[in-house]
Amino acid sequence: MLQTLAVANYRSLHELVVPMTRLNLVTGDNGSGKSNLYRALRLLAQTARNGVASALAGEGGLASALWAGPERISRRMVMGEVPVQGTARSEPVSLRLGFSAEDFGYAIDLGLPVASASMFDRDPQIKCESLWAGPFLRAGNVLVERRGSVVRRRAGRGWEVVEEHLSSFDSVFGQLADPQRMPEVLALREYIRRWRFHDHFRSDAAAPARQPCMAIRTPVLSDDGHDLAAAWQTIIEIGDEAGLQGSLDDAFPGARVLIEGWDGRLSLKFQQPGLLRPLAASELSDGTLRYLLLIAALYTPRPPPLMVLNEPETSLHPDLLPALARLIIKASARSQLWVVSHASRLIAALQEDPACNAIRLHKEFSQTRVLGMGNLDAPAWYWPQR
Numbered sequence: 001m002l003q004t005l006a007v008a009n010y011r012s013l014h015e016l017v018v019p020m021t022r023l024n025l026v027t028g029d030n031g032s033g034k035s036n037l038y039r040a041l042r043l044l045a046q047t048a049r050n051g052v053a054s055a056l057a058g059e060g061g062l063a064s065a066l067w068a069g070p071e072r073i074s075r076r077m078v079m080g081e082v083p084v085q086g087t088a089r090s091e092p093v094s095l096r097l098g099f100s101a102e103d104f105g106y107a108i109d110l111g112l113p114v115a116s117a118s119m120f121d122r123d124p125q126i127k128c129e130s131l132w133a134g135p136f137l138r139a140g141n142v143l144v145e146r147r148g149s150v151v152r153r154r155a156g157r158g159w160e161v162v163e164e165h166l167s168s169f170d171s172v173f174g175q176l177a178d179p180q181r182m183p184e185v186l187a188l189r190e191y192i193r194r195w196r197f198h199d200h201f202r203s204d205a206a207a208p209a210r211q212p213c214m215a216i217r218t219p220v221l222s223d224d225g226h227d228l229a230a231a232w233q234t235i236i237e238i239g240d241e242a243g244l245q246g247s248l249d250d251a252f253p254g255a256r257v258l259i260e261g262w263d264g265r266l267s268l269k270f271q272q273p274g275l276l277r278p279l280a281a282s283e284l285s286d287g288t289l290r291y292l293l294l295i296a297a298l299y300t301p302r303p304p305p306l307m308v309l310n311e312p313e314t315s316l317h318p319d320l321l322p323a324l325a326r327l328i329i330k331a332s333a334r335s336q337l338w339v340v341s342h343a344s345r346l347i348a349a350l351q352e353d354p355a356c357n358a359i360r361l362h363k364e365f366s367q368t369r370v371l372g373m374g375n376l377d378a379p380a381w382y383w384p385q386r
């Protein structure tokens with residue numbers, strides 16, 4: 001389970017260290033930085049697919065993703081006594097992302113290239129990465145360290161250089177995650193790759209979830225939900241069928257989902273009390289379809305270590321939100337959950353769970369902060385040095 005998420009200089013997240021528990025709920029006003037934090041977590045997940053540099057480039061490059069405020073915010077700037085001004089930088093440009101679990105952690109530091117003649121001169125470069133054992137980085141617990149193009153790994157009391165020419169856009173999780181040479185890197189990469197993000201399932205008339213799908217066992221619902229019927233049937237056959245029915249009944253009392261198969265394909269039908277025939281997926285309301293997608297995602301028979309739900313309340317009627325909260329709370333027994341939400345009823349219902357870690361974001365002088373958390377309350381965190 002993740003215990004700490006840390007971000008520096010990414011958009012409005014100038015310096016943010018967030019403690020995490022099994023069930024994390026991120027809330028805050030418009031523009032407070034909820035989506036930025038979500039995107040930071042996604043970028044971190046991209047490192048394990050060796051795509052962080054290109055994902056950042058896709059966001060408009062470092063120039064756009066980097067904190068647009070001054071390196072240091074003085075008290076006098078906040079009081080309005082002096083204008084907000086960038087002074088000469090004392091440190092290099094550095095966008096940093098990291099997390100730690102109970103007994104290991106990882107951080108990455110991205111910066112600008114040193115002047116070169118390349119046409120790719122504005123691509124972000126990976127300046128350093130660190131993998132450690134323990135809840136936060138210390139000099140003594142580093143397992144693997146990357147500085148520039150050199151990667152070293154702890155070997156007994158000393159260090160072994162594993163690679164001297166790693167490209168600036170390749171993370172250690174790229175070529176080096178090899179079971180013989182770097183088992184710890186491979187293990188961490190596989191762990192991060194199992195994080196799952198569910199972000200706004202489509203429910204429009206042409207949504208893939210409204211179409212029949214191939215009859216293939218589907219323990220993990222796809223991002224676009226096209227395999228909803230297969231995922232639902234997989235839960236019935238190898239997952240928690242009773243829980244699935246219970247959660248469906250909680251949201252839609254008396255309703256049944258029927259999976260029909262023909263010719264190697266499956267389709268989903270929805271039997272509502274009071275109707276003579278079940279409705280096809282193509283006839284369901286947006287909210288009903290989206291709710292079914294959420295149930296299928298959360299009852300996955302292959303629970304990931306971390307599941308992230310971005311505004312799951314979209315297009316759901318407020319009356320459905322307490323049931324959604326119960327569904328999420330049940331899922332948090334199987335996976336660590338990170339939920340970003342705007343909806344007051346969902347927020348209130350999730351907070352009824354004593355285990356819920358409510359992270360209320362707000363902006364202080366344009367930088368995102370956690371409400372009620374002073375610098376001293378933040379978990380211990382140290383960034384690797386370049």
Ligand SMILES: Nc1ncnc2c1ncn2[C@@H]1O[C@H](COP(=O)(O)OP(=O)(O)OP(=O)(O)O)[C@@H](O)[C@H]1O
Nearest residue numbers: 011012030031032033034035036064065066067068
């Ligand atoms: N490079 C940057 N530097 C500093 N702040 C930035 C930068 N890019 C974006 N922001 C700030 O981030 C804010 C947007 O944050 P975000 O999208 O995370 O908000 P949100 O909490 O998801 O809001 P909403 O509820 O409206 O979706 C903007 O208001 C802007 O002030």
Ligand SMILES: [Mg+2]
Nearest residue numbers: 031034035036
């Ligand atoms: Mg947002």
